[in-house]
Amino acid sequence: MVTLANGGAWLVNGAEIIADGPKAQAALAAKTGRTVSKEEAKKQTIAYGILENHNTSGNMEKLKIKFDKLTSHDITFVGIIQTARASGLTKFPIPYVLTNCHNSLCAVGGTINEDDHLFGLTCAKKYGGVYVPPHQAVIHQFAREMLAGGGKMILGSDSHTRYGALGTMAMGEGGPELVKQLLNQTYDIRMPEVVGVYLTGKPEKGVGPQDVALAIIGAVFANGYVKNKVMEFVGPGVANLSADFRIGIDVMTTETTCLSSIWQTDDQIREFYEIHGREAEYKELAPGQTAYYDGLIEVDLSKVKPMIAMPFHPSNTYTIEELNANLTDILADVEKKAAVSLDNAVPYSLKDKVRDGRFYVDQGIIAGCAGGGFENICAAADILKGSYIGNQEFTLSVYPASMPIYMELIKNGCAATILETGAVMKTAFCGPCFGAGDTPANNAFSIRHSTRNFPNREGSKLQNGQIASVALMDARSIAATEFDGPIGKYQYHFDSKIYQNRVFDSHGVADPSVEIHFGPNIKDWPTMCALPENLVLQVVSEIHDPVTTTDELIPSGETSSYRSNPLGLAEFTLSRKDPAYVGLAKEIHKAQEALMDGKDPVTVKPELAEIMDEIHVQFPQAANDNIGFGSTIFAVKPGDGSAREQAASCQKVLGGWANIANEYATKRYRSNLINWGMLPFVIPDGDLPFTNHDYLFFPGIRKAVEEKAAEITGYVVDANGLKPFTVTLGELTDEERQIILKGCLINYNRVEK
Known part of the structure; x- marks a missing residue:
C-alpha cells in the first residue's frame, strides 16, 4: 500500500523510478543517454522551480521567500493586523484575504466574535484587503476557489494551508510570519529537502481521499520521514484522481509535519480553474526529464483500503x-x-x-x-x-x-x-x-x-x-455500514455570483480614511523588553508526553473567542494539560515586572534572595541592571498541529523566555517561539538535569545569541550551589537572532511615534 525508500531516488520522464546507489548513474545513462549530477537533478523537481521563482536572496541554499498572497481566518487575523499596525503598517502590499469561518457562530463571549468580524471588514477597507463574511466559505476552500494559481505561493495563518493539488505551493505558519510579509520582509528557511510521492494504480470503489491520506500519515509521521520537507506528488496514478480527490489528500499532508506540498498538474486541474472562471491561473507543472528526490514514498492506490x-x-x-x-x-x-x-x-x-x-x-x-x-x-x-x-x-x-x-x-x-x-x-x-x-x-x-x-x-x-x-x-x-450500490459522478457548476454579491474585495485599493472597529475585547500586545545579559528562569511545567500538541499548549474551542485579547487568552495556557502553569508563570513574571518598574524583584518574590545568593557565589556581576527573570517549560517534542502563534505568545505575555525540548515537532511552532522573542532551547534526550519548579541561570545569554555560540551553559540553582548543563539553540538566521535580542518581532519592527 505505502512503501518508503531507504534513501533518495531518481524519477525519469515522470514515470520510472531508479533508486539512488552505486548503479544509479549507469541506469540513468541507459534510460536517458546521459549522466546528470544529483545537484542538477534536484533542480528539476517542481518544488525547486517554484521556490527559485519566489526566492529573493540569490542563494538557493538560504531562501528568502516572498509570497504572492496571504490568507487568515477570524481567530488569527486580529492579532496579525494588530502586530503589523504596531510596526507601522499602512497598506497590505499583496492580496490578503480575511475569511471568517472559525468564530462564525458568534456563540461565545457576548459581542466579541462579531466585533472581530467588523474589525476584519474595516481593516480590509482601510488597508486594501478581501473580507469573506461568516458562513460563505472555510478559509481553504475559498483559497482553492479564488486564490490558488499554478506556480504561485500562498502563506496562511492556519496549519492546513495546502493547495498543492492545484499547483500552488502553500504553507501554514504562525501569525508573525504573515506580519513579515505585510511589512515587505521575507520568509527565511534553508532549502528544504523534497520527497517524491509516487502514485500508481487507481482507488477501489468506496475508497476516498481521506483513506489515502491516512495511509500515508500512518507510514511517515512517527519516523519523521517528511518532517519540514516538501512532498511532491508525481507518477501515473495522479491522473486517476479527480481534482477534489487530490485536494482531499493534499490538505492532510499537514498531519505528516511536512513543510509544504506540490503536485504535477494536468487537464483535470485545468478544468478546475475553468469551472471557477480563472482559466489563466492554470499552469502545467511536471518534474524535469531527470529529477532527484531526497526520499520517496510509493503509494499503490489500488491497494489502499478504507x-x-x-x-x-x-x-x-x-x-x-x-x-x-x-x-x-x-x-x-x-x-x-x-x-x-x-x-x-x-x-x-x-x-x-x-x-x-x-x-x-x-x-x-x-x-x-x-x-x-x-x-x-x-x-x-x-x-x-x-x-x-x-x-x-x-x-x-x-x-x-x-x-x-x-x-x-x-x-x-x-x-x-x-x-x-x-x-x-x-x-x-x-x-x-x-x-x-x-x-x-x-x-x-x-x-x-x-x-x-x-x-x-x-x-x-x-x-x-x-x-x-x-x-x-x-x-x-x-x-456506509454495508453498501454495494452505485456512487455517481456529478458535474460541478460554480456560481460566482454568490461571492460577487457578498464578499468585500478592495481590489488592492486602500482607504486610509476608514476607522477600524475595535470591540472591548480587542487589546494591544503588552510591552515586552529586550533579552537581558543574564537570565534566571523557573521551570513551571514539565511535560513528558512523546508529543505535545498546540491544542494542549493553548486549548482550542471556546478559547478561540479570546484570541483578540492577549492577556485574556493567556489565562487558558496549558489549562487542560497543567492547570498550575498560569499561576506559577505569573508569580515569577512579577519579578520581571518589578525590574521593568525599577524595583528590586526580591520585594515581590522573596525566595529569589536565596537564588541570587547562590548565583553571586560564582557570578557576582549578576545584578538588577543586567538580569531578567521569567519562566520556561520543558516538553519532549512540543508544537505538533496547529500553526497558532498563541501557543507561544501566551507563554510570552505571562513572562516566558524559553522552551526547553528534545526536539520541536514542527518548524512553525519553533518559528512562533522565535518571533515572540523566546529561546528555542534544545537539550539532549536522556535524564533531565532539572525538575519542575527548579530555577535555572543562563549567564551571558545575550552574548551567546549575538556571537552564535554553538553550545550554551546553563545552571540549575539550588541550596547546594550551581550545577551546569548544556543546551543548544539550533540554526538561527541573523534576523531571527535580532528578533530574540530585541525581545519579539514587534520590538524588532516597531516604528516609534
Missing part, C-alpha cells in the same frame, strides 16, 4: 478491516495510549462501546477543508440514499466547505437526499475540527471526515471530568 485513525492522533491508523478483525486488542491499545495523553485525568474506555462484537459510535461529521468537498458529500448522499440514521443517540452533520458547494448540492438534489436521512446540513464552518461545533456528549465517540483528532480538540475538558474522542474516516465510510 482507513480509520483512532484516537488521539491522525497517525494512529488501521484499515477498517484490521479494526473489525482485532477490535478488542486495538481498543485496548488505544486506551493504553490515552492513559498517557490524558494523564489519567479521567476514566476512559472504548471497550464498553462494543455490542455483539460490533463497535458503536455516537456521532458522524463530514466537514471542513478536508471533508466538506463537493465529491465527498455527493458520494455520501449516494451511499445514504434510502436509509435513515435513526432516532436514537447517533447524529450526522454535514458541512459543505463553501456556499457555492452548498448551492450546487441543493441544485443536484444531494442536499435533499442527505436531509431525508435525518442528517443535518449546515453552513461552512470549521468548528467541528477544533472543538467549537458539534461537541459530543461525555464519553461519546465521534467519527469525522475532518483533519485532526487530538485530545481536547473535540471539546473535552479533563479538569471538569469531560472526555470525548474522535476517529478520522472518509465520508464514504462514515456514510
